[in-house]
Each structure stands twice: as C-alpha cells, then as structure tokens.
Amino acid sequence: MPSPTPFTLTVKAVLFDAQNRCLLLRRSPANRHFAGCWEWPGGKLDPGEDFATGLHREVREEAGLEIELTALAGATQFEMTSAHVILLCLEARPLGTAVRLSEEHDDFAWVPLAELGRYQFSPGVGDFMLDYAKRKGAIS
Amino acid sequence: MPSPTPFTLTVKAVLFDAQNRCLLLRRSPANRHFAGCWEWPGGKLDPGEDFATGLHREVREEAGLEIELTALAGATQFEMTSAHVILLCLEARPLGTAVRLSEEHDDFAWVPLAELGRYQFSPGVGDFMLDYAKRKGAIS
Numbered sequence: 001m002p003s004p005t006p007f008t009l010t011v012k013a014v015l016f017d018a019q020n021r022c023l024l025l026r027r028s029p030a031n032r033h034f035a036g037c038w039e040w041p042g043g044k045l046d047p048g049e050d051f052a053t054g055l056h057r058e059v060r061e062e063a064g065l066e067i068e069l070t071a072l073a074g075a076t077q078f079e080m081t082s083a084h085v086i087l088l089c090l091e092a093r094p095l096g097t098a099v100r101l102s103e104e105h106d107d108f109a110w111v112p113l114a115e116l117g118r119y120q121f122s123p124g125v126g127d128f129m130l131d132y133a134k135r136k137g138a139i140s
Numbered sequence: 141m142p143s144p145t146p147f148t149l150t151v152k153a154v155l156f157d158a159q160n161r162c163l164l165l166r167r168s169p170a171n172r173h174f175a176g177c178w179e180w181p182g183g184k185l186d187p188g189e190d191f192a193t194g195l196h197r198e199v200r201e202e203a204g205l206e207i208e209l210t211a212l213a214g215a216t217q218f219e220m221t222s223a224h225v226i227l228l229c230l231e232a233r234p235l236g237t238a239v240r241l242s243e244e245h246d247d248f249a250w251v252p253l254a255e256l257g258r259y260q261f262s263p264g265v266g267d268f269m270l271d272y273a274k275r276k277g278a279i280s
Contacts, residue, residue, distance in 0.1 A: 048188040052147045075215035
C-alpha cells in the first residue's frame with residue numbers, strides 16, 4: 001500500500017487594528033506561486049514548533065508585528081501536490097501598527113472585512129476568507 | 141501587563157467504520173471532569189509533537205486503533221481555567237475495528253451521525269459535534 005499523503009498544519013492570523021480592519025499582505029514575485037494574491041500573514045510550522053509559537057514567529061517575520069492571539073477564526077483544507085494542508089486561522093490583535101514586510105510580500109493593506117471581496121486571493125483560501133467575513137456579518 | 145492566557149491545541153478524530161458510523165468513547169470515572177460524557181478519541185499534543193503524529197498516538201492509546209487521516213472535520217474553541225483550547229477535528233478511517241479502551245474510557249459505540257443527539261457530550265463540544273452532523277446532512 002503506498003504511503004498516504006501527509007497532513008500538514010499551516011497557521012494564519014486575522015490581525016484586527018483599532019478600526020476593526022484586518023491586515024492583508026500581497027505576495028511578491030519572489031513567490032513561486034500566486035504572486036499578486038493577497039493573504040493573511042502566517043505560514044507553515046517549523047518541525048516541533050507549537051502552533052501558537054509558529055504563528056507569532058510567522059507574523060513577526062512577514063509583518064514585523066508582535067501579536068496577542070484572541071480567538072479561533074476557523075479552519076479549512078486544501079490540497080498541495082505533496083500534502084493535505086490544514087489551515088488553522090486565529091484572530092489576533094497587533095501590539096503595534098508599523099508593518100515591516102519581508103521579501104515574500106511587496107504591499108500591505110488594512111481592510112474592513114466588508115471589502116474583502118475586492119481582493120484577489122490564492123485558490124482554495126479565498127472562499128474560506130469570504131465565508132469568514134460572512135460569519136462575522138460583514139458581507140451577505 | 142499580565143501574560144495572556146495561552147492557546148493550546150487539542151486534536152480529535154472522527155473515525156468512520158465501513159457502515160459510516162463514527163466511534164464514540166465514554167469518559168470513565170478515572171477522569172476528573174465529565175465522567176459519563178461521550179467523545180471522539182483524541183487529546184492534547186505532547187510538547188514538540190506534530191498534530192497528525194499526536195492524533196495517531198491518541199487514537200492508538202484510547203482506542204487501540206491505527207488510522208488513516210482523510211479530511212478536516214472542523215475546528216472549535218472552548219475555555220479552560222488555564223488555557224484557550226483550540227480543538228481541531230479530522231475525519232479518519234480506522235485500519236481495523238477491534239477497539240481496545242484505556243482506563244480513560246469505560247465504553248464505546250459506533251454511532252451514525254444521525255443519532256449523535258441521543259448522547260451526552262462535554263459542555264462546549266457537544267454543540268460543535270451536532271453542528272458537524274448537520275453540515276454532513278445527517279441531522280436537520
């Protein structure tokens with residue numbers, strides 16, 4: 001029997017500023033996939049890394065922000081060629097607002113959930129993000 | 141500023157047998173909380189443990205079964221006195237059906253999702269389990 005495709009965990013943060021806008025980052029051409037698509041900060045856990053520790057690290061690396069986790073936002077799944085990816089999203093508060101991007105992203109925006117529909121997201125994740133905005137009552 | 145309550149990850153498996161019934165375990169009096177309540181197998185990750193590895197381990201310990209993960213079932217959250225618990229549930233297939241319980245449980249049952257409403261679950265998790273059965277079209 002062939003070994004089944006492994007399940008991996010990716011974590012993302014829905015960072016809300018004081019005006020209740022969430023932080024979107026735009027994927028730069030340095031990315032092999034989905035350059036130009038917008039996303040919430042986050043990424044894959046390092047081996048042996050706790051999900052909360054990994055989420056703090058990813059947001060620090062990608063946005064230069066320290067955060068405080070506040071609640072579950074939701075979970076979804078999508079297929080990559082080598083893995084079933086479980087995407088776990090948590091709501092968080094940034095402990096500052098001065099965003100400092102890494103080379104993975106070339107733009108950022110603080111966006112009300114009601115305006116998420118104007119942005120292009122990676123396939124498999126956009127529907128989940130819009131569904132989240134619906135559950136929060138921001139779009140119908 | 142006091143340190144915020146930590147977020148921890150607990151994983152559970154919705155194990156479906158060939159008749160599409162899921163495995164419920166009944167918490168024994170050896171548990172400090174919620175003895176008599178039914179639950180899907182699973183538990184807290186060990187430090188440094190990958191979520192899939194931890195889920196395989198927990199199901200092996202609690203039900204004596206090897207499993208193959210198949211898909212995301214969903215995620216929810218609840219509060220404990222010392223932690224915000226994120227509960228991540230995956231659907232899985234058992235690679236056998238001979239259940240062997242640990243001392244944590246004193247009974248088990250293979251239950252169609254449509255009959256989940258007959259069982260008593262721990263507070264904070266029962267609504268999520270019934271909502272899952274609704275999303276799967278098993279109850280209205």
